[in-house]
Amino acid sequence: MRPFYFQEAPGRRLAAVRVLVFGFALGWLVGYAKVVLSVLAFPAHRFAPIGVVSLLEAPLPKPLGLAIWGVAVIASAAALLGAFYRVAAPVSALALLWVATYRSSWGMIFHTENLLVMHALVLAVAPAADAWSIDAWRDPSRRARGDEVHARYGVGLRLMAMITVTAYVLAGIAKLRAAGGVWLDGDVLLSHVAWDNLRKLELGDLHSPIGAFFCRTPEVFGPLAWTSLLLELGAPLALLGPRLGRLWSFGIWAFHLGVLVLMAIAFVYPLTGIAFAPFLAPERWVDRLRGQSRRN
């Protein structure tokens, strides 16, 4: 019987997840820099610190905020490449935690980067640079370890999967707690799709014409509400086996695609599939690509 927590996994699997997660973090920090850094210019009276930023009583001076972002970028690049990983990964994860929390410390709490930050924090303490890394390239004994299949590589992936599952279960509980069984008749979901699209229209932003169209057919929202809640509350099943994990990952990915189509809200981390990489075997994709290139 497979152990629940200390499951074995190849070192290359953990390394592949490291590349995906820190690669996404780097892409988010750089690609989203304009938005992330714009809060540094917000007026101080709007400062409403949360999480780790609650340590501050006033906003950071702009140069310091910029410096922390810069550290996050450099450390994430190093963690992605697996260079000086034992230092780079914790620095990257903590700086990412700071930057993402600071962005949410102005009255609007975003829920799009929670999993990214939590996954990076787990990777920061996992031996994720024993393969496919500059550290492993420099150290042959480390490189040899990275080819092993061992629980020291699997446990971090398992915890990342548990974090993903917990987040979705909490989202399901929140719906039942706030709205009760009413959430299941679809009316609450319809009201959110309509409200979100009307808010975007009124605020001069892009909205989803598809979502607006479906607001005229309320009967579609009942099945959508049931499906959403089943996927969220049924998330722990994904931990029972690799097939269930893959099946659930696809279901939740489709759920996020639905949110994008109906509400024009992009949860990019799950939509790329990277949030579900701990349920998958991404190292096999690389192996397949290598096999193909050898045949060619």
Place this chain on the structure above:
Amino acid sequence: MADGRPLRRAPWIVFGLAVIGAMIAPVFREPPRDSFPLSDYPMFSTVRGPAYIDVVVGFDAEGTLHRIPPRLVANAEVMQAAQTVALAVRSGRARVLCEEVAARVAADPSRASIVRLEVQSRYFDPRTYFAGDGPAEPLRLLRRGRCEVPR
């Protein structure tokens, strides 16, 4: 399976329990508390009834309404713009925000026709907003502040 380096299980058990425990802790607060990255994930959970939405709108010389995009209100993020206007209304700073946005509108050549701005609280029922051919008119409207666009 070779075993190059033993796995220390106890730290992973403690770390795992701490992480999952921290994640579920916000749910047990009364009321549940949202934060980052530890959240009770309240999005899409509450019942959305008719409500006010606070916006900044522009008018040209003929009095035609023009919507002001989020990037001129706060940044490119619509939710941050929404929160900026809502906070300004709640704290009685609608006029201050209006003038800040007016300065940005004045610097945007694509909005040269806009001559004045208003901070409005517009009341809508989400269930009826999309019922017609186009976006519905507000059911109620409160003007919170107004200003001229400096030219």
